[in-house]
Amino acid sequence: MSIFDERASQWESKGRRVELARDVVNSIIKYAEPEKDIDIADFGTGTGLILLGLADYAKTMTGYDTSRGMIDVLNRKAEEAGLTNLTTEFLDIEKDTFPENAFDLLTCSMVLHHVDRPEDFFSKAYRSLRTGGKLCVADLELTDVPFHDVAHEGVKNEGFSENWLIETMKKYGFSSVKVVQGAVMEKERNGEKINFPVLLAIGTK
Numbered sequence: 001m002s003i004f005d006e007r008a009s010q011w012e013s014k015g016r017r018v019e020l021a022r023d024v025v026n027s028i029i030k031y032a033e034p035e036k037d038i039d040i041a042d043f044g045t046g047t048g049l050i051l052l053g054l055a056d057y058a059k060t061m062t063g064y065d066t067s068r069g070m071i072d073v074l075n076r077k078a079e080e081a082g083l084t085n086l087t088t089e090f091l092d093i094e095k096d097t098f099p100e101n102a103f104d105l106l107t108c109s110m111v112l113h114h115v116d117r118p119e120d121f122f123s124k125a126y127r128s129l130r131t132g133g134k135l136c137v138a139d140l141e142l143t144d145v146p147f148h149d150v151a152h153e154g155v156k157n158e159g160f161s162e163n164w165l166i167e168t169m170k171k172y173g174f175s176s177v178k179v180v181q182g183a184v185m186e187k188e189r190n191g192e193k194i195n196f197p198v199l200l201a202i203g204t205k
Contacts, residue, residue, distance in 0.1 A: 002174060003075060006034035010057070014170040016185060016186070017020055017049070018049060020067055020183050020185055020198065021049030021053060021107045021109065022049075022053065023076045023182065023184075023198075024050060024053075024082070024109050024183050024198065024200065025049075025050055025053030026149045027180065027181075027182035027183065028050075028054065028107065028136045028138075028182075028200065028202075029054075029057075029150075030095060031180050031182075031200065031202055032134050032136050032177070032202050033055070034054065034057045034104075034105050034107070034134070035104070036056075036057055036102075037057075037058075037059045037167030038057060038058060038059055038104035038105055039056065039058070039059055039060045039102065039103045039104050039105075040054055040057065040058045040061050040062070040063075040097075040103065040104070040105045040106075040107070040131040041061075041062045041063075041102070041103045041105075041106050041107070041128070042061070042062070042063050042064065042106075042107045042108070042109075043064045043065075043073060043091070043098075043106065043107070043108045043111060043125075044064070044065060044066075044093065044108055044109070044110075044114075045063030045064060045065050045071075046065060046067070046070045046074070047070055047073045047077065048063050048073075048074035048078070049154070050087075050107050050109045051063050051076075051107070052077065052081075052083075052086075053076075053084070054088045054105070054107070055083070055093070056088075057105070058085060059081075059085065060085050060086075060087070061085060061086040061087070061091065061113075062088070062103075063086065063087075063088045063089070063121075064088075064089050064090075064091040064093070065088070065090065065091070066090065066091065066092050066093075068090060071088045071089075071090065071178055074086075074088055076090055077097050077170065082169065093108075093111070093115065093121055093124070094115055094116060094117065094120065094121075094166075096122045097124070098125065098127065099128055100127050100128060101127070101128070101129070101130050101193070102128055102129075102130070103128055103130065103133060104129070104130055104132075104133045104134075105128055105133060105134055105136070106128060106129055106135045106136070107124050107135075107137075107138075107177030107191065108121065108125070108132070108135075108136070108137045108138070109137075109139070110138060110139055110140070111139070112137065112139050112160070112199070113139055113140055113157045113158065113159060113160075115157070118157065118160070119168050119171075119172075120165070122135070122137075122168055122169055122171075122172040123124070125172075125173045126172050126173045126174060126205055129205040130205070131205055132202065132204065132205065133204070133205050134153050134202060134204050135169070135174065135201075135202070135203050135204075135205070136182070136200060136202050137165070137200070137201045138182045138199065138200045138201075139160055139198065139199060140158070140159035140185075140196060140197075140198055141159050141160065141161070141162070141181075141196070141197040141198065141199045142157075142158060142159035142160055142161045142164075143158075143159060143197070145197065150193065152195075160173045160199065161174050162199060165179050165199065165201040166178075166201070169201060169203040170202050170203075171182075174204060174205065175203065175204050175205075176202075176203065177201070177202070177203040178201075178202050178203075179199050179200065179201045179202075179205075180199070180200050180202075181197050181198070181199060181200070182198050182200030183197075183198040183200075184196065184197055184198065185198060
């Protein structure tokens with residue numbers, strides 16, 4: 001059982017996670033300007049905070065995750081809400097292939113810092129989008145002070161720079177690439193509250 005399976009049932013008990021997802025969703029709506037009635041996929045969907053936040057824009061919603069515990073929570077939420085256009089699938093974004101030419105909007109929030117080779121994700125994501133589709137990736141900005149505690153389980157990257165995101169997305173074919181501050185996370189260190197920016201990178205196929 002992974003750490004995410006263990007935490008799934010209590011994942012949303014931390015208010016900052018819910019607030020972060022809300023802010024990221026609002027930034028996606030503001031800067032990516034999604035159309036209505038589109039097919040949306042969320043990779044590393046967790047309990048579906050991003051995906052469900054975009055439900056008003058979706059014809060279909062697909063949530064992918066490596067944690068069956070998280071998927072179980074999302075499935076329960078969808079059932080309780082009476083959503084019939086949401087499906088979930090177990091998928092490892094590092095090892096598995098993505099459906100090709102399948103989606104109009106693809107989102108991935110606070111996931112890539114857990115991935116060994118995040119650049120591979122952009123290559124797969126590009127192929128998974130339809131022409132004109134958009135990718136929205138939200139993750140920590142690389143700063144001098146790391147967000148995570150030392151040796152935090154599963155953390156492979158402490159964040160990403162704006163330049164790296166732009167260059168990587170362009171490298172794999174995305175156009176109209178832009179990076180904005182999508183949210184801010186506050187964390188206390190040694191009695192001091194520090195704001196950590198979360199970048200939102202947007203690109204079009």
